[in-house]
Amino acid sequence: xxxxxxxxxxxxxxxxxxxxxxxxxxxxxxxxxxxxxxxxxxxxxxxxxxxxxxxxxxxxxxxxxxxxxxxxxxxxxxxxxxxxxxxxxxxxxxxxxxxxxxxxxxxxxxxxxxxxxxxxxxxxxxxxxxxxxxxxxxxxxxxxxxxxxxxxxxxxxxxxxxxxxxxxxxxxxxxxxxxxxxxxxx
Numbered sequence: 001x002x003x004x005x006x007x008x009x010x011x012x013x014x015x016x017x018x019x020x021x022x023x024x025x026x027x028x029x030x031x032x033x034x035x036x037x038x039x040x041x042x043x044x045x046x047x048x049x050x051x052x053x054x055x056x057x058x059x060x061x062x063x064x065x066x067x068x069x070x071x072x073x074x075x076x077x078x079x080x081x082x083x084x085x086x087x088x089x090x091x092x093x094x095x096x097x098x099x100x101x102x103x104x105x106x107x108x109x110x111x112x113x114x115x116x117x118x119x120x121x122x123x124x125x126x127x128x129x130x131x132x133x134x135x136x137x138x139x140x141x142x143x144x145x146x147x148x149x150x151x152x153x154x155x156x157x158x159x160x161x162x163x164x165x166x167x168x169x170x171x172x173x174x175x176x177x178x179x180x181x182x183x184x185x186x
Contacts, residue, residue: 008071008072010022011025011026011029011072012026012066012068012072015059015060015063015066016063016064016066018063018064023056023059023060023063026059026072027056030072030073030076031052031056033073033077034051034052034055034076034077034080035048035049035052037077037080037081037084038051038052038080038083038084041081041084041085041088042084042087042088047084047087047091048084050087051080051083051084051087052080054083054172055076055079055080055083058079059076059079085114086171090140090171091140120174124170124171124174127170128166128167128170129166131153131163132163132166132167133167134153135149135153135155135160135163135164135167136163136164136167138152138153139160139164146160146161146164
């Protein structure tokens, strides 16, 4: 057990120093567990893969400023749950979803965290410019292609791509910030 803790401390230290091998070791050690957590919440292989990618991208992006006050595994698991909740909120914004395995709120803290994240996502959607919000909703909630959105809005496909990109970047930046703040507090 002590050797494992020393290895994890070594990997975290290497990560902070931008060592790609340390990052790769962390990825190989935890990706499968994080994938299963995300899949159990989302019931989608594609979205579960995206969640894990987002969590590890965030970890690498913030590597030089990371302060893990809980164990690395706990940190990554919580980041995965927050990110999966974010995906659920976006997916369910304008539609009702039925999960194959319903989320259990036996843990009061998880419910509170989910509600806080839900509020944040709602604010993020409301903070987008109206045209960007409409285009994003047509793409993500109504399932229209960029070409269909361009035809409906009278914009070029490139303009539609731009608006989707703006929305996704805003979500990505805010989610990274929220996860950072929450884990610094812990």
